[in-house]
Amino acid sequence: MPSSSRPFTDPLLRWYERHGRHGLPWRATERSPYELLIAEVLLQRTTAAAVSGAYVPFVTRYPTPEAVVAAPSDEIEDRIAPLGLSKRAGFIERCSGQLLARHSGKIPRCRYELAELHGVGAYTARSVAVHAFGEDVSAVDTNVRRLISRFFGLECDSDAIAVLADEIAPSDRSSDFLYAMLDFAADVCTSRNPECGDCPLGDDCVSTGLASDNAD
DNA sequence: AATACGGGGAT
DNA sequence: ATCCCAGTATT
Structure with a gap:
């Protein structure tokens, strides 16, 4: 995990510990x-x-x-x-x-x-590899795609999203990190009406404040 | 590269 | 009424 991605991963994991959907x-x-x-x-x-x-x-x-x-x-x-x-x-x-x-x-x-x-x-295979076997990769679904594209300012259909998602996965917590992205995108960085107001990633998010979706 | 699959909840 | 959802297999 590159240190440059810590403004993304650190607050995300902190948010997850407190607000993640741990009961699923x-x-x-x-x-x-x-x-x-x-x-x-x-x-x-x-x-x-x-x-x-x-x-x-x-x-x-x-x-x-x-x-x-x-x-x-x-x-x-x-x-x-x-x-x-x-x-x-x-x-x-x-x-x-x-x-x-x-x-x-x-x-x-x-x-x-x-x-x-x-x-x-590809998605399901990666997801199982991460959650069942702790492999150090990510799995880009609808939620992760939206979250990463907004935060880093990448096109929604860019191949770079998957590459970046793998790079920033913390090797010792790849499963938690994936769950954190999923939960955060489902509850805060939602498709419609994201809650940018008190977003814990807001300071560093490229798209913060533009409450319209589809940030590119 | 498109398209079909799909019920249920949110807006 | 429309959009969206932890995508994949099949044209």
Whole structure:
């Protein structure tokens, strides 16, 4: 992590310790890599609030890839349906089969092997690598993209965002840092009507004060 | 490089 | 009524 990024990372981590969404069920300690992978798939284009209700019943009913493969397809689909993008039910089934066939039911640590799994793209692979295995990278989703583009003044669709996100990830706290960016972007640096007023990053944010979104 | 998938909450 | 959400697979 370059020292020049500390005006970003330090206040962000401090904010996270105080105001982060620490109660989200997939963040509980002792979640297995498989359980984290399931959470990430359910969270694709889906709000944390929506997933939080369905998550515990899901991983309780299907605690392993074996349980997914053994279960009736329509039953899994019924649990995904309220979240939308119900084809993810099929993703999870196929992914679970691949986990059994290729990795003897375990979640691989390598994010490129992770991304070979059905329903697991670059983002989800990185996310699992960070939260399950502590890899020193970032995962750029909608929230992180918006936050970094605003703070550093980068174009929203710039490839530089992903590069920068990796560079500034603190090697010893990559998971907390990612959660911190997600929570901060969801609660303060929101898509519409960001709370720039009492933003703890305000002094150094390129876009501070221009309350219109889409900071570039 | 576009497009389909999607229900639910916020504005 | 429209926008948005911890994206990915498929044209």
